[in-house]
Amino acid sequence: QSVLTQPPSVSAAPGQKVTISCSGSSSNIGNTNVSWYRQLPGTAPTLLIYENDKRPSGIPDRFSGSKSGTSATLGITGLQTGDEADYYCGAWDYSLSAVKWVFGGGTKLTVL
Amino acid sequence: QVQLVESGGGVVQPGRSLRLSCATSGFTFSSYGMHWVRLAPGKGLEWLAFMSFDGNTQYYTDSVKGRFTISRDNSKNTLFLQMNSPRAEDTAVYYCATDGPNYNIDNWGQGSLVTVSS
Numbered sequence: 001q002s003v004l005t006q007p008p009s010v011s012a013a014p015g016q017k018v019t020i021s022c023s024g025s026s027s028n029i030g031n032t033n034v035s036w037y038r039q040l041p042g043t044a045p046t047l048l049i050y051e052n053d054k055r056p057s058g059i060p061d062r063f064s065g066s067k068s069g070t071s072a073t074l075g076i077t078g079l080q081t082g083d084e085a086d087y088y089c090g091a092w093d094y095s096l097s098a099v100k101w102v103f104g105g106g107t108k109l110t111v112l
Numbered sequence: 113q114v115q116l117v118e119s120g121g122g123v124v125q126p127g128r129s130l131r132l133s134c135a136t137s138g139f140t141f142s143s144y145g146m147h148w149v150r151l152a153p154g155k156g157l158e159w160l161a162f163m164s165f166d167g168n169t170q171y172y173t174d175s176v177k178g179r180f181t182i183s184r185d186n187s188k189n190t191l192f193l194q195m196n197s198p199r200a201e202d203t204a205v206y207y208c209a210t211d212g213p214n215y216n217i218d219n220w221g222q223g224s225l226v227t228v229s230s
Contacts, residue, residue, distance in 0.1 A: 098171065
């Protein structure tokens with residue numbers, strides 16, 4: 001069971017918009033920045049969003065991020081078949097017993 | 113540009129040892145914290161360990177604490193993961209990654225497959 005909770009799967013048609021949620025707690029999302037990663041089949045993960053809502057250079061503005069309280073959301077507009085991948089949120093977790101990085105369980109995006 | 117190249121993976125018997133390496137280039141290795149992350153078959157990304165830029169701080173996830181050790185050689189721009197007493201459930205692709213300046217993991221290597229099997 002992951003510390004950050006994501007839906008296992010989402011789907012939408014090409015050209016449409018999809019959102020992926022990431023729910024955490026005051027020890028992680030509520031206390032620090034969230035980042036998002038995309039992992040295409042058979043490849044390494046890549047950074048999509050950092051500091052809740054910022055895009056690294058080279059990431060198109062079809063990808064957006066937001067955070068409110070202990071939850072975060074990744075939005076993807078203008079869906080393309082090439083967007084089919086697994087998407088993960090991640091953040092530092094500062095509990096009383098340990099500091100660790102945590103990922104969500106991942107969300108598989110299907111572009112129908 | 114930033115390059116991270118993992119090596120040392122392969123087939124290892126349960127209870128034996130294996131050391132992964134991550135050779136880096138394209139950035140000032142000694143200024144950055146580093147992570148190990150793995151992806152097991154059919155599972156999601158699992159963060160394993162972090163080491164600060166100077167090696168003085170390490171964090172581990174509970175499932176590998178006491179069995180795996182993260183280390184680095186700043187003179188050789190290389191990160192290591194010593195895997196002792198591996199179990200079948202440690203079978204995964206292992207990635208090294210840089211700790212970004214914005215509380216994120218940013219650059220990733222291509223991964224090294226470790227299979228624990230007798």
